Amino acid sequence: MDLLPNKIDKVSVPPLKIQGIKTKLVPFIMNSISWDGQGTYFEPFMGSGVVGFNIAPRKAIFSDTNPYIIQFYNDLQSGKINEKIAREFLEKESVKLSATPPDKTSYYYEVRDRFNKEHSSLDFLFLQRSNFNGMMRFNSQGNYNVPFGRKPERFKKALITKIVNQIAWVRKLMIGKDWKFIQMSFPKAFEMMSEGDFVYLDPPYIGRYDGYYDNWGEKNADLLAQITQCSKAGYALSMWSENMYRKNDYLDQWSKGIKVTTEHFYYLGAKEKNRGAMTEALIVNRKNFNNNKEIKKRRIQEISLF
Ligand SMILES: C[S@@+](CC[C@H](N)C(=O)[O-])C[C@H]1O[C@@H](n2cnc3c(N)ncnc32)[C@H](O)[C@@H]1O
Known part of the structure; x- marks a missing residue:
């Protein structure tokens, strides 16, 4: 069974943003994988969760070492945060934000200090949606250090509704599904996998x-690279393949899989020099590779077998 082949152009976006978010690559990823969905779907580097949420498997374990992402989704799942609570919070905080200037005295920095002490999921949401460029950066002490996005009027009614709808989408997806959100490093996730499972x-x-x-x-x-290729679970790995300057040698270690690539325009921060075209690769184990000819024609520009 292909992964949702008829929903391929309808990618929904989750409430938390992160650098490296794969929103634009979701159709490419989903079109390249074939999995019967009977086992457990694992996503050990979940970040925003955009890939797994769009796949919407019956049974899933989403994990990351970032405790705040995991706590946020556990709070959505338990109902500690719901649409009403998020809307009321953002409306209340947006008034305080717009009453301060877009500099170092912004209310944003008060929330950031509070988050670094108390780690509330609502504060995390507020910061993620009013910071600079949707980044999720931490310093070496583990403190959130992304600067303000410099827009005191950021939380207009339409944006709050958009965020609340994104929360509603994920909460609805969770209903009737066996989904777990766990803070752990990737080797622990691999210990939980078995035959019939799939890991992105x-x-x-x-x-x-x-x-x-x-x-x-x-x-x-x-x-x-080592544990994935010894694992019994099927896999797909996203990784940059090449840019205008160089090729990624790391992919040589994944020689047991099938590699498909697509062009992706990326940007990291505001500087022009950090923007450019990148060839993105997906390495899929042979058994779970989607060989559908129509899909190949439409989505996959280049296909290479190692
Ligand atoms: C490229 S981002 C994932 C982006 C995600 N696919 C998306 O579309 O939003 C990589 C993620 O790996 C997490 N991470 C870093 N080191 C890790 C580790 N050792 N084990 C598990 N997750 C880790 C980071 O916190 C980050 O969320």
């Missing part, structure tokens, strides 16, 4: 500072 992997990119909650380096990247 979107680790941080090596050699680039992204400011995620945890450091990522070659040691982790090599371990991931």
Whole structure:
């Protein structure tokens, strides 16, 4: 069974943003995978969760080392946060935000200090939706350090409704499904996988500072390549393949899979030099690769077998 082949152009966006979010790649990813959905879907680098939420499997384990993402979705699942609570909170806080200037004295920084002490999911949502560029960055002490997006009138009625609708979408998806949100590093997730399961992997990119909650380096990247290819679960790995300057040698370690690529325009921050076209790859294990010819023609520009 292909992953939702008829819903491929309708990608919904979750309430939390993060650098490296795969919204634009969701159709490419879903079209490249074939999985019967009988086992458990794992997403050990969930970030915003946009890929898994759009796939909407029956049974899933979403995880990340970032405790605040996990807490946020546990709060949505338990009902500690619902549409009404989120709307009331954002409406109340937006009044305070718009009463302060867009500089260092902004109310944004008061919420940021409060979040770094109390770690409330509502404050996290507020920061994520009013910060600079939807980044989710932390310093080496684990403190959230993204600056204000400089728009005191940020939370207009339409934006609050949009965020509330995104919360409603995820909460509705959870109904009747066996979904778990767990804070853990990826090797722990692999310990929970078995035959018939499927794992979508979107680790941080090596050699680039992204400011995620945890450091990522070659040691982790090599371990991931090793354990994925020994695992009984099917897999798909997202990774950059090449840009105008160089090729990603890391992909050589994934030689047991099938590689498909697509062009992706990315940007990291405001600087022009950080913007550009990147060839994004998806490596899928042979058994779970979607060979559908129509889909290949429409979505996959290049296909290469190692
Ligand atoms: C590229 S982002 C994932 C983006 C996500 N696919 C999306 O579309 O929003 C990588 C994620 O890996 C998480 N991470 C970093 N190190 C990790 C580790 N050792 N184990 C699990 N997650 C980790 C980061 O917190 C971040 O959320």
